[in-house]
Each structure stands twice: as C-alpha cells, then as structure tokens.
Amino acid sequence: MAKKITIDPITRIEGHLRIDVEVNNGKVSNAWASAQMWRGIEVILRDKNPKDAWAFAQRFCGVCTTVHAIASIRAVENALHIEVPLNAQYIRNLIIAQHSVQDHIVHFYHLSAFDWIDILSALKGDPKKAASIAQSFSDWSGNSVKEFENVKEKLKGFVKSGRLGIFGSGYWGHQAMRLTPELNLILITHYLRALDYQRKAAQAIAILGGKNPHIQNLCVGGVATAINMDNLATINMERLSYLRKLMQESAEFVEKVYYPDLVILANSYKDWFNYGKGVDNYLAVPEFPIDVKNEKFELAGGVFFDGQTKPYKIFNTYKEKYLIDSITESIAHSWYEGKNKLHPWEGETKPHYTGFQENGKYSWSKAPRFDGKAIQVGPVAQLFAIYASDNSEIKRFIDESLQRIGLKIYDLQSTMGRLVARGIRARIMAHISLKFLDMLMENIAKGDIEYANHTEIPDGEFKGVGFHEAPRGTLSHWIVIKDKKIKNYQAVVPSTWNASPRDEKGIMGPYEASLLGNPVIEPEKPLEILRTVHSFDPCIACAVHTIDPKGNEIVKVKVL
Template sequence: MSTRVTLDPITRIEGHLRVDVEVNDGRVANAWSSAQMWRGIEVILKGRDPQDAWSFVQRFCGVCTTVHAISSIRAVENALNVEVPLNAQYIRNIMIAQHSVQDHIVHFYHLCALDWVDIVSALSADPKKTASIAQSISDWPGNSEKEFKATQEKLKAFVAGGKLGIFASGYWGHPAMKLPPEINLLAVTHYLKALDYQRKASQATAILGGKNPHIQNLVVGGVATAINVDNLATLNMERLIYLKTLMEETRDFVQKVYYPDLLAIAGAYKDWFKYGAGVTNYLAVPEFPLDTKNTQFVLPGGIVTGGNIKGMRMIKDHHDDYLIKNIKENVTHAWYEGSGTLHPWEGETKPDYTDFKENGKYSWCKAPTLEGKPVQVGPPAQIMAAYVAGNPKVRGLVDGAVSKLGIGLNDIHSTMGRIFCRGVRANVMADIALDNLDKLINNLVSGDKTYANHTEIPAGEYRGVGFHEAPRGTLSHWIVIKGKKIENYQAVVPSTWNAAPRNEKGELGPYEASLMGNPVAQPDKPLEVLRTIHSFDPCIACAVHTIDPAGKEITKVKVM
C-alpha cells in the first residue's frame, strides 16, 4: 500500500520548503523537493552599480547574510582582477569563520537536535546521572548536577504552563527516538546554553562587520574597517582583545559541548550512518585566502564523483577553469520559462508558475549541475577535501570519531554523516578564526595598515565569479558588467544545489535522492523525513531568491 505524505513547510529556520514523499511498506519510494517562494533579486540588480551588489544580495536571506556579501564582492573583484590587501583578507576570514561557528551551533541545537532529542523524556531524567555522563565526555565547567536540575525544573514549569510554542508540534515519544532520559536532559540543557554562545559568535562578526546580520564593512578591493591599534575611534587593540575573548569562548563551547554532544547522539543513532546518502557527487571550493590574489587557501576544494573519496579531484583556487565552465542550471522542472540548461553568466530568471505538477514544473529552485551531473554540497564535501589533502586537524577529528563510533569513512555519505561533518567543520572554523586574528595582529604590528585598494569600475564588458564555501556548502555569484553597470547577475547557492528538483534527465536532486529508501515508521508523524532533510541545514530563501501573494498555511502535514 502506498501512502502520500506532504510536509509544508519542513524547515525550522524559515519556511518555503515543501517535501512530498510516497511511502511503500514503511520506506520512501519516491520524493519531490519543492521550493515555495521566489524573490527575484537578480532582476532587481540589473542596471545597478556593481560595487553595490554585495549590499543587495545579503537580502536573499536573514540568515545567510555574510556569505552572500563575501561571494558578491569576490565576483566583482574577480571580474576586474582586483587584489585584496592581507589585512582585509584576514578580517573577511574571521567574519566568515565566526559566521560559520554561529550557524553550525544554531543548526545542531536549534534546528536539528529536536529530530533526535525527546524533550518530554528529559522530564524523567536523573540530573545526578546526567552530570556524571556529561563529565565523562567533557571537562566543560557547566556540566554540574545543579545545572541539569535547574533545566529540568524549567522544563517542568514550561510544560505545566501549557505554552509550548515551537515544542508543541514535536514528535515526542516517537518510536524512532532512542536516547535515554539523561542524554535528552543533557542535550536540552545545552540547547539553552547554545542560545548564549551563538550570540557571542554573532557579536564577534558585528565587531568587524559593523552590524550583524547584514554586515556593512565591505568594499571592492578590501574592507571599510578602519584599523589603528592605538586609536580609540577605530579597530584598536582593546577591541581586538575583546574579539579574541568572544572567539575563545565560542571555540570552547564548540569543542567541549557541541562536539561531545554530537558524538554522544551519533553513537545512539549509528543506524543513521546507513540512511540518506542520495547523490554522492560532491563539490567544495577552497576557502580562507592567505594571499592578495586568492591563490593560496587554508582549506582546499575538491570534486568527488560517485562517492569515490580517495579519487577526489582537488581544486587549487577560485580560477579553476573546469569548475567555471561546467556549472550550469536547468529549469525543466522549475517554475521559470523554458526547459533548457544555461551557464550562470547567460542565466535567466523569468518566472512561469504552473502550480505543483509532479511530472512537470514543481519548484522555484533551478537544478544546478556540474558537467551535467547533480551534485551535493555542504560540510561533507569540504571535510572530505581537507581529509584527502592531509589537514591534520580534520584527519584527527575524523579518524578519532571513526574509531570511537565504529564507522567507516564512507559512512559520511549519510544523514548522520552530514551532521557529523558539520560538527567537525565547526571545530575547524573556531580555530581558523583565532588563527586569522593572530595573523591580523602580527601584520598590523609589522607596520602594514592597508585595508583596501581603491577600485573604480572601468568601461567595457567584464565577467566574474565569486566562490565561497559557506556553512551550507559551495556558493557562487556570477556577474556580467557592461558600461559600468550590472548586465546580468545569478547566484548558485548551496540550497539550490541540494534542494534542486529533477534535472532534464529526470535525475533526482540531493534532497530527493537522500530520502529514497528511508524508513518511515508512522506516515502521520514522518520524523525520519525531517531528520534527513534537516541534516542538510536547508535555507530556502537563498535558493530561490516576491513572496507568494496567495499565502500558505503555517504548518501542514498531509497524509493520503
């Protein structure tokens, strides 16, 4: 017997994503990923000054803001062959890394954990036993019996008040929930603590960016962050020391709370390292430039085909000709005119809404491909690339977890593998932020005070692409400049890659493919579908770039 389940919206962070699945004999037999919103910012940008693009494109989303600013500014710099001073690179790198730390903390605790953690179960936990477990996996000073007991009392008062808010519709008591009460209490306590530490990471970004979200300090050729370690009105030593304190606090939270919690939860759900692989072609681009020409990077990029990690094709820098030539987007099943495949520099954004037609057009997402193939992006791709390249931090974390959990390297191709890789990446990002702060301070002390190369937009026609490895994966902004104005602009973002509908060959996008074969114990409570989709950390506003005037229900789970 076949059951059709529609979840709309499926995301916790912001809506706009509908997922339909057909369930046969307790397994997903077919799936459709449908982005339910269109913005049209690419159209708004046409005819504008290229130097203003980065400010507009941050409005793709209220979450993935910094990443679009960085990618956009790099696109213009790439088109005009502009160098970026070292101080500006270090400042950008710190903002990128701290944005990632904040994003990953929020994803694990506030957007993903409740698919695995039963809050109701935590009410019956023994706080003393919880403290003992927590202290056995981490020396975090907040892991005391007093802390866990206080959280449990808060939970009891919360439940007794009847105002459950976002927790009211949780699938508590679901048969797929496996954690013992004490681990549930541990996770809920750290869920609340995480609210403070993601704020600290945001503060760090704001110190450099002037504001968060939507940073204000970029210019083509560098940053507008005035630097003088001895001047009270600029980015001085006092602010840099405060910045370091914030980043050390968030690093410790990631490494002593987030990551141990992740391993504890992953250990209880090892079966989920076998579900959710889907598309096993991957892409990551190099990130954290260490020179003025974007040719040297802290982390490498790479392309995996068919899950062959050891056969990864490494990407050295952002000028990779194969990468630039072979990224294209298809609209056969997307709500745009036509059915063809176009390179982003020739890309079109002409809406053509037809309602949901599972064999026709059913999403506002285009279907990106690399050399004609669907590709998954995100932390697994970057962690694989760093692992193959021999990054010692990544190798140590991955090998240690593989041994501890009793899994293999290829188990990264999975629902839990994506969550695990995001935790590894958070570890790495926390260290990179502090390392780049040291580099910035040392460069300033050496006498280099340059933070921007003044740039004018010349006459003529220029094409550029700005690559960035964002928290959700590979992001690229593509710009055509003509007559000193934007002639065309397209963004190919991580959630476009992952949330893509079928392409012209009928090949499923990564979300869709990842659901195939997944267990579904109760179709009216499709927790397992949420687990796999949430493991990608979907953020659909970025992916589709005018809000649906017809409106949608706030929550809908339909079973037929």
Template sequence: MSTRTITLDPVTRIEGHLRMDVEVGDGSVAKAWTSAQMWRGIEVILKGRPPEDAWTLAQRFCGVCTTVHAICSIRAVEHALHAEVPPNAQFIRNMMIAQHSVQDHIVHFYHLSALDWVDITSALKADPAATAKIAQSISDWPGNSVTEFKGVRERLQRFVDSGQLGLFSSGYWGHPAMELPPEVNLLAVAHYLKAFDYQRKAAEAVALLGGKNPHIQNLVVGGVATAINTDHMAALNVERLAYLRKLMVETRDFVRKVYYPDLLAIAGAYKGWFGIGRGVTNYLAVPEFPEDSKGVEFALGGGTIDGADMATFRPITDHRDPQLIEGVQESVAHAWYEGSDPRHPWQGETKPNYTGFEAEGRYTWCKAPRLDGKPVQVGPLAQVLVSYANDNPRVKPMVDEANAGLGLTLDDYHSTMGRMLARGMRACLMADLSIDYLDKLTSNIASGDQTYANPTHIPDGEWRGVGFHEAPRGTLSHWIVFKDRKIENYQAVVPTTWNASPRDEKGQPGPYEASLVGTPVAEPEKPLEVLRTVHSFDPCIACAVHAIDPDGREITKVSVK
C-alpha cells in the first residue's frame, strides 16, 4: 500500500494554532498526529499570587473561552476552602455559563464548521423561492422569506463579483464531498450571516451579568459581585432583568428555530458521516449547573462511559467525587515538556523542552490527560450520552426524537456528525436553562433574598482545590495548591487538552488522532474530510497550551508528501 503524508498547518477556523499530520493510504487516513503549536505560560505566571485573584488571570488562557476559566478557577479556591455560594450567585453564574455556551455553539456551527459542509459557490445557483419553501417546511422562523433569500443571494453575488473573498477565498468549493443542493446551501449562507447578530445578543447577556465580555469582572470567592437591588439603577434591577429576558428569549428562538433545524437538515444530507470519525469512545462529563449553596444538587449530572458501552455508565454526582479527582493524570511522553512519567495535576509541572517535530518522539505543546490510565473524549457528545444514561428529562426526549427523525441509534453518535448533532442539542439545552435560571433568580429575589455573596477569608496554611466545569468543549478543571495565601502550583486540564492530546507513554492516541483513522480523503490536495472531523471537536488550542509563536508563521500551508 502506497502512503503519503498530508500536513495542514495551521488548521484554520479554530481558536489557536494547530498542525495536523495525517498518513493517507488507499484513500483514507491510516495514522494521525496532532501538534499544538503554542506554549502555555499562565500557570507559571500565577505562582506567588493570591488565590482569590487567580480567576482574573486564568480567564486570559483564551480570548474565546474566558468565562469558563473564570468560573473554574473560582470554584477551585471554593473547593479548597469548602466555601458555600448563595443560590442567587449560583443562578447568576449559571446564566453566564449558559449564555456563554449559546454564543459559543452558534459561532462554532455557523462560523467555524459550516463551511466544511456548505458550498458557498453553489448557493449562487439557488432559487430563492425554493429555498424559502424548504426553510418554511422545517421552521416557522419569520426570517425565512423569499425576499430574505433573494437579498442574500444578490449580496453574495456582489461579494463574489468584487473578487475580495476574504475568509471564503481558500474554501474547498466544488469538492466532491460537498453534497448539499444549491437551495440548502443558500439557506445556510443566509443563516450564517444572521448568526452574527444572535451570538452578539448572547455575549451581551453575559456582559450584562458579568460587567464585561469577553472577560467577566464579577466573581468573588463565595459568590458574585453583581449587586442585587430591584430599585437601584446601579444594581441588577427590574429593568435589567427584563432586558436579560428579552435577549435570552431571542437567542433561544434562534437556536430552536434556526440553528437546530439547519443542523438536522445537514445531518440528514450527510448521514454517511455518522459512520466516520469514531475514535476514542471513553467519555467523561462532570455535573453542571449547581442549584444549592453547597454545590451538591445539579441540573445536569455527570459520569463516565467506557468503550461506547452505556452499561458501563458510572454516575458522578458532584465535584468532590474522589475517583474522578484521584484518577486524572497528565503524560508528557510525547509533548515538549521536561519529564516522562505521568503526574497528577496537583504535582504537575510546566517546564518547556522544545525538540522540534518528531513523529516518533515529541511533537506537540499539548499534554496527554488520562483518566485511570485511559484516554477519554470530552465535549457535548460526552455530556449528551452521560445525560441520556442519567435519564435526564430534558436530554433523553431530544435524543429520542432526533433518532426517530434521522433513523439513528445511540451507536451512530460515536462519529463526526454525532459530535455536531450533540453540540446542537446542547445549544438548545443551554438556551432553555438560561431562562430557567432567570426565573429562579427572579423568584428568589421576590421572596426577599437579595444575598449574592458569602464573604470568604483566605486562611494561612496549605490548601488544595480543584474546580470542575462542563464547558462548551467539555470537561474543564483547574487545580490549585496555595500556602499562606500564595499560589504554589496551578494547572489547568482543559477540554482540548483531553481531545487534542498526543500519544501517551503507552502509545495510546488521544481523541483527535484516533478519530481521524479511517477518514476518507478524496483529494489529498484538498483534505476537506480531515477538517470536518477535526472541526467537529471545536478545537481551542489557546486553552490547551497558551502562548505565542514569536517567529511568525505562514497564513496557510497544506503539503502532500
């Protein structure tokens, strides 16, 4: 069998800098290497700083996944000190978490991954009337009119005629793997443009609660600094609560009536992709959306699943689960760091040791997290499967309905399109939960409770904590050790570190690398299929490794050897 190696560097439409090398033989991927091209340094910067300030710096891990790192960091300190968080603060945090997820999922589907499935040039051939008929058959969204689609087609034609294609200039248009008819392509392009408005509305909701976006400003150990006073103009008052509801209803309707129907249409057109991209089928999701002050009651449960076997499901009921906390280790056997033995995050080190790309040696800045010695996949698919196993009353009906409509089984979800579908389901869930927590907050305030923080003193002595959060890309954890009110060690094990991990000391590949094996490649010079599978994880390399390449890089390089 003749083989060739394809190098995509950098992979675009992601956060951060990622290089993918795939060995292709007989028209499909035989082996893959994931190489994160940046080094993280914030863990080092945090040493010696007050633990209560860690969240302000930790959310700078990334310019996209900001809120999630802030939440996770503050939870790590609260875990160490057994600090309680009043219900109002939990509800406010939960709304920020949910709306951040809504914004993130809209951006991923339309602006990061859609162009892997939607042929922009084909949309120019579409009949606006036929497009409107299709759109109106799957949703009652008021923007699905003939006039709207005609205007978008004309706008797109002017854009193409100008010759200044911008981000559309390097797309794999006309690729044989593109299968949507022109009308569905036009529908997707129209909603691609409309999605900019609605992801902004979700970001505005986060800013209204957090004081700023993308980097929120309202967390304190033991609660939030979002003052609650329904009659005060400078606090969270009746007017702001009403405006929050308006924003959340608008984003919910967009997710429910535009994003999710579009996703189902694309999934139906590309059903073959439910059989591609399987990879690692061990899953981890942690409980999310705490609803009590002690953090033991959650709207969404957590758990693990091994080897795609739902019968292996082990529930994780709260963030103090000892098996989870003790089971996490990170390997650096194939990463550009000093050392070789796996370490628990509380004993973790971040000492760079760059050697250059060595396919059989060290080849990435990303560490290799393992749970009980095994690679696991995290993300919306993990959360959906774990919630299904938990018989979650919100998730199970949604999965069953999608399965009936598309003719799927749970086994089909272990795939590229399965990850896409699960992320769309999670977007619906987050949009609904946003409004639920606004209702809970409003009701609690009406009952006379306006408490939003429990002042928490940072004591002397040595303390260890871990903060868990189920972020848009999956399970996130921050691990902190502080002594006499100064941070001694800090490690973040993020979703993309789990998913983009290299081989470990046993040679076990991570989810990206494993999922690419078997992926078809019709045209090696245009490896669209590889991008589809990589993008289905929604990579965030900035979170996974964090720093910059000081030497400068080419805009795009695709080489075939």
C-alpha cells in the first residue's frame, strides 16, 4: 500500500514549496510540487513607467533580486532596440558573475550540505586527522588543526547549551548519511567559513550596484555607475583594485575549498548519480554580452531534448525566433483562471485559489513549456551549451572537474550531478568575473568612460523580452508597452520551469519527475526527497500577496 508523505515547507531559503509524494516498496511512485504563495508582481507592474519596471521586478524574490533587475531592464531595452555602452555591459556582467559566485557558495554549503553532512558524526571527528585529509586535497590556509579544533568545540557548545539554532532540525544520524567523522568535521568547518566568503562576493556586487540585495545602479540604456578615475565618489582605480581583491579571495575559496569539498561529496555518494534525472529536456540562453547590441556573448545557450548532450539547437543571441516563439505557459493545474497555453506576451495573471487538488489545481506556479515539452533549467543546461558550443577557454573547467570525479558530462543529469554542475559553474563564474574586470579596466584605459545612453519611452506599442541565464537557470521577463506605460508584464522564472506542476497532458514538471524512483529508507525522515529537490536550488518567490483561504480580500496596500 502506498504511503503518502507531505513536506511543507521543503526549502531552507524561501519556505513556500510543498512536496507531496507516494512511496511504494521504499521508492517514490508519484509526486506533486506545489508553490504555496503567489507573487502578484505582474499585476502590480501594470500601468507603471517601463523605465521603473526593474526596481519593482527585483521584488519577485528577496534573494535573487539582481537577476530580475537584469532581465527586466533587458526586456525594455529589447522592446525599444536600445544599445548599451560597453562599460555598462561589463559592469552588469561583473554583477551577474559575482552574484552567481555568491549564490552557488550559499546553495552548496547553507542550503543543501546538511542533506549529506551529519553533525552528530562530526562531534566524533579527530581534528588532526581532519586537517591531514583536508590538506591532501588543498593547500588552503584555513585547513589547520586549530581551525578544526575550534569548530569541534563550538559544535560541542551548541549541543551542551541545547540552543542548536540552524542545526536544530536536521535528520542527524540518518542511516543514509555515510561520511566519516573527519569528513563531516571538514565540511561543517567549511560551512561556517563559507559565510565569510559569500559575503565578499556580495560586497563586490554592492560596490558596483550601490546596494545588495536590490541593486540600485541600473537604468534603461546602461548603468548609473559613474566612471571617473579622478573622483573618489565614482568607479575609480581604488575601487577597481578593491574589487579585484574581493573577487580573488572568493575565487580562491571556490577553487581551494568549495571545489575539493564537492569532490569529497561526489565520491562519497556516487550512487546518487543514478537518481533524480527526471525531465531530460534542457534549456539555457546566451549570457554575458560583449557588444553594445546584444549580438555577441561570452557563453552560448541551447536547447537539448531527450537527454542528448548534442544540442537540438544552439542559441547565439537573444533574438533567435525559435527561442522567443517556443515558450508557452499552461495553467491546467495552477491556481489561475483564463486561457491555457498562452505565450508570455499574451499571458494572463488571474489568481483563483481552489485548495490543493491532486487531480485538479494544486500550485501557484504555472507550467512553462518549450516547443510543447517540459524543460529543466539550471547549471546542467548551461554546461551542456558550453560543451556543445566548443568554448575551449571555459570548457576546460568542465573537463577538469569531470575527470577528477571520474564522470562523463551525461552523468550530470542526476541529483548529485546538479550539485557538481553548480560547483563547476561557480568556478566558471569566478574566472569570468576577473576576466570582465580586466576588460572593463582596459576599455576605460582607452579613454571610454561612457556608461549609459539616455533613453525616453516613445509613443506607440512595443513588445520586448529580457533573457538572463541566472544561477538557477533560464529567466525571462516579457513586457508589452503601450502609451508609455506597461500594458502587460510576465516573468517566466527558473523555479517556474523546474517547480512546474503537470500540464494539460498530465506531463510532470522537473521536481516531480525527478523524484520518481527515489529511495526513501525512513518515511518519517524523508531525507532522500530533500536531497533531490534541494539539488535544483529551489527558491519560490517571497514577494507575495496574502489571501484568505476562502479568497476574501484582507487588506489593500497602495503601491507607488
């Protein structure tokens, strides 16, 4: 007889994702992914000035704010065919890359590591032995006996006090945990140090963006980050030097700590390359524009069907008709009213909550489809695109990483594979950060200090799309402008692709499909379900409306 398990919330970051599964004979036989809150930002944006859209759009999420700002500003620029100065492109690229470094460090250590690390076991670890093992992987200065001794004592203090805080609700001692006490001690020590190094990437974003989260420096046609080597209040040589220092420090952490820890985890849980594949269609878009017209990019995108690492099509620009025309959203199992399978430019946002219905509507997430197919987005898709485009400069990071763990790129289509792909992407983003800093400095040295093209919204009706390959995968914002105001606005975000409920054909989304066949040793402690869902880095938007369970209005809030 099937056993029903409900985990709500399942996320460690934005707690609005509910997962329901049925377990038969120790394996998942059915699954439902339910986004439990509604953003509503699309509605708020109607009739606003398109030039202000990016500031509102950042509020789609309280964590990955930068990505929505970038996608939104690109949507307006695409609609109006606006060119962006090189300095502005490079500054945006630096913000994007550093956001990715920060995001990936946080995901690996603070959002998914406790699915694989056992605090109780770490308390038995020998600090000297742990230091010896860590030093065999890396020459990082933090891998000292004293460091591991201090962390072990700190853990003992938590346990003795009974105030476990963030360590209070894990499945410690679960029989699916298999790291040695010393490896657990190493990873928990690095967990704590990761808090410092993700902050360095966040500082780099704040220097360029004026603030983090919710950057303040974008404008239609460029950035508001003034450049003047002789002015202390602008981007100058001192600021650029400090940026380099921060980026080098976070890059060293990625190379000497994050990457070796990932190798430890992957080699210790190799059977998890056999679970969690699910939807095997993948989509990535080009990223890091290197010209003013958004026609040339550092990294290509592509679409891949049926688990093939050979692309169905490579995307070299955002203007690819097949890319733009192939995206639709189904609401067959989503809490919305209106027409089904609409393209985002025609998309509707008419919320209608009915309660959780397994065979009916059960999620606030719509079900995006590409060319009629369910799609998985994220680092695996982007690595496929890099590999297929034969970008030798970047491809080496993939080859080195796969070789060290003994994998082929096809193996990334799995629970553990998604963690590995995200770690490889962190290495790539750290490299690209320093590359674009060099490009920015070289361009300024040539005498180019332009950072924005002044833009006014013209009369008429315009449609635009802003694509961005965010840390969680392909993101797109779609805008219709009429009479200098926003007529329609839709966002198709990475977690909408991956958290997608079933569509009108009953086809599952990636979270749901990835859970089928997943082992569940202890139904009362469904650790294995956490592992697979967390491998996607789920982040259900925290900018939400509040509704009464019966659909009654609670309060009206004026939005400026």
